[in-house]
Amino acid sequence: MRRPLLTTLGIILIALSVWAIASATKFQDGPALIVDVLIASALAAAAWLSLSSATR
Incomplete structure (x- = not known):
């Protein structure tokens, strides 16, 4: 039961x-763009952790 939930969570986070990277590069520049890319990177890292936990 835990693996499908973690896999679904990982796919949603990806x-x-x-979406965060696409919207950040379309609407913003400068420091706000950097913050949005950092947030997107954190989401991608959480997705990677979720998917790697699901495959254990």
């Missing part, structure tokens, strides 16, 4: 990180 989609959120892709």
Whole structure:
């Protein structure tokens, strides 16, 4: 039961990180862009941890 939940969470977080990067590069520049890319990177890292936990 835990693996499908972690896999789903990982896929959702990957989609959120892709959306965050796309929206950040489209609408912002300068320091706000850096913050949004850092947030997207954190989402991608959380997705990687979730997916790696699901495969153990």
